[in-house]
Amino acid sequence: MSGLVVDGVDVHYGRVHALRSLSFEVGEGEIVSLLGNNGAGKTTTMNLLSGLVKATRGTITWNGTDLGSLPAHDLVTHGVVHVPEGRRIFSTMTVHENLMLGGYRVADASLVEKRVQQAYDLMPRLHERRKQQGGTLSGGEQQMLAIGRALVAGPRLLLLDEPSMGLAPLIVKQVMEIIAEVNQQGTTVLLVEQNAKAALRIAHRAYVVETGHVTLSGPAAELADDPRVVEAYLGA
Numbered sequence: 001m002s003g004l005v006v007d008g009v010d011v012h013y014g015r016v017h018a019l020r021s022l023s024f025e026v027g028e029g030e031i032v033s034l035l036g037n038n039g040a041g042k043t044t045t046m047n048l049l050s051g052l053v054k055a056t057r058g059t060i061t062w063n064g065t066d067l068g069s070l071p072a073h074d075l076v077t078h079g080v081v082h083v084p085e086g087r088r089i090f091s092t093m094t095v096h097e098n099l100m101l102g103g104y105r106v107a108d109a110s111l112v113e114k115r116v117q118q119a120y121d122l123m124p125r126l127h128e129r130r131k132q133q134g135g136t137l138s139g140g141e142q143q144m145l146a147i148g149r150a151l152v153a154g155p156r157l158l159l160l161d162e163p164s165m166g167l168a169p170l171i172v173k174q175v176m177e178i179i180a181e182v183n184q185q186g187t188t189v190l191l192v193e194q195n196a197k198a199a200l201r202i203a204h205r206a207y208v209v210e211t212g213h214v215t216l217s218g219p220a221a222e223l224a225d226d227p228r229v230v231e232a233y234l235g236a
């Protein structure tokens, strides 16, 4: 199938069995969310997809390309771009410089300029702050900058690790709206979130991950009404 297919993946950290026969799919054009509590294996899954940890079993393909055998730095040439947890922007560089860095693998300078402009159009706040150092931004603005930098790399599959972390509810809403807009403009999104409420609002489908394994999956609207999800993840 086209899109991302994770099939029967195991990951071990020494004796810790972090992912256990994990399987899920993200079709091209979708926003799919992986939901789960602390320690469920969400970050491990992201690190697996971005080549930072290796599976001991199973396969990962993106539009037929075996991602499991690619080194992390080659993923971006296949359109797979990761926004890690904690944002990791460069705090002593300006907003504009941070955005430009997203294009470090893009040979065409005019294309980088165009994508930076598109990021500013999508997030005018970044344009207002383009000369400020990254470290002076609010948490929400830093998350926008991390997303903007990823967009400049030209993702076809955007991997977002807990973009809502540490943000106030109103800012979470803004960040989620930006992610939905990025998706509407044609980018496939895998959204890993502990904030199930926010993620289910914009996702098309979602998977619940517990101790490294999918325990529930379905259309986001159905999961949002599922009593098991409501009780465990929506705080009702």
Ligand code: ATP
Residues within 6 Å of the ligand: 013, 016, 017, 018, 036, 037, 038, 039, 040, 041, 042, 043, 044, 045, 194
């Ligand atoms: P969080 O939201 O806290 O990041 P998570 O769902 O992302 O949680 P992971 O960080 O992927 O979960 O962790 C999955 C399991 O693997 C946990 O049991 C965790 O303790 C373990 N783990 C994660 N990283 C390592 C590591 N570097 N060495 C050993 N065990 C690890």
